Amino acid sequence: xxxxxxxxxxxxxxxxxxxxxxxxxxxxxxxxxxxxxxxxxxxxxxxxxxxxxxxxxxxxxxxxxxxxxxxxxxxxxxxxxxxxxxxxxxxxxxxxxxxxxxxxxxxxxxxxxx
Amino acid sequence: xxxxxxxxxxxxxxxxxxxxxxxxxxxxxxxxxxxxxxxxxxxxxxxxxxxxxxxxxxxxxxxxxxxxxxxxxxxxxxxxxxxxxxxxxxxxxxxxxxxxxxxxxxxxxx
Numbered sequence: 001x002x003x004x005x006x007x008x009x010x011x012x013x014x015x016x017x018x019x020x021x022x023x024x025x026x027x028x029x030x031x032x033x034x035x036x037x038x039x040x041x042x043x044x045x046x047x048x049x050x051x052x053x054x055x056x057x058x059x060x061x062x063x064x065x066x067x068x069x070x071x072x073x074x075x076x077x078x079x080x081x082x083x084x085x086x087x088x089x090x091x092x093x094x095x096x097x098x099x100x101x102x103x104x105x106x107x108x109x110x111x112x113x114x
Numbered sequence: 115x116x117x118x119x120x121x122x123x124x125x126x127x128x129x130x131x132x133x134x135x136x137x138x139x140x141x142x143x144x145x146x147x148x149x150x151x152x153x154x155x156x157x158x159x160x161x162x163x164x165x166x167x168x169x170x171x172x173x174x175x176x177x178x179x180x181x182x183x184x185x186x187x188x189x190x191x192x193x194x195x196x197x198x199x200x201x202x203x204x205x206x207x208x209x210x211x212x213x214x215x216x217x218x219x220x221x222x223x224x
Contacts, residue, residue: 031210042200043157043214056209089155093212100210101145101164105157 004106021077021109025094032075037089082113116141120215135186135218137201145204152197191222
């Protein structure tokens with residue numbers, strides 16, 4: 001059973017460009033979460049999604065950030081017009097529908113904004 | 115919101131030594147997980163332990179939910195145990211959102 005998949009693993013963007021981060025949950029998992037780890041900081045919750053629904057986006061910055069989890073395909077975290085402060089590791093986690101509190105993390109995408 | 119505090123912030127051990135990491139939380143929780151972030155940045159699930167005691171090889175964890183703390187025990191430490199250990203909880207509102215502590219950075223010396 002493959003784990004949570006994230007791609008790309010490393011992403012370099014210039015200021016002002018768009019970043020798209022992808023997450024495929026574990027097989028059978030229908031809940032997806034995104035977290036951000038800024039340099040020298042702990043992990044902070046961003047958003048919680050189920051298929052075609054955003055359940056909790058209380059941790060998402062108000063501007064430039066959006067997330068989706070379509071009926072088919074991976075979950076996408078999109079950052080528009082990136083700035084240097086967006087440089088961080090972005091982790092995706094998934095959980096099965098019967099145990100939504102038990103989250104399994106992907107390897108992360110390390111975004112560098114130059 | 116729930117506050118999660120981990121101690122100690124940093125720990126240096128000689129290979130073979132034992133250690134105990136602590137996680138205190140400020141309110142009742144539905145979930146508590148321990149993770150190891152290795153030097154390559156990957157987050158590894160160690161335990162899902164909202165209450166009780168679990169063991170996995172040299173690692174074990176105990177959560178006393180009524181007293182709002184959890185302990186992670188590492189016995190006979192190895193250099194591969196180095197990294198950052200995070201405790202994370204989900205509050206009783208059950209939104210699924212994990213709240214992480216600041217972590218304990220462990221360095222095991224050969």
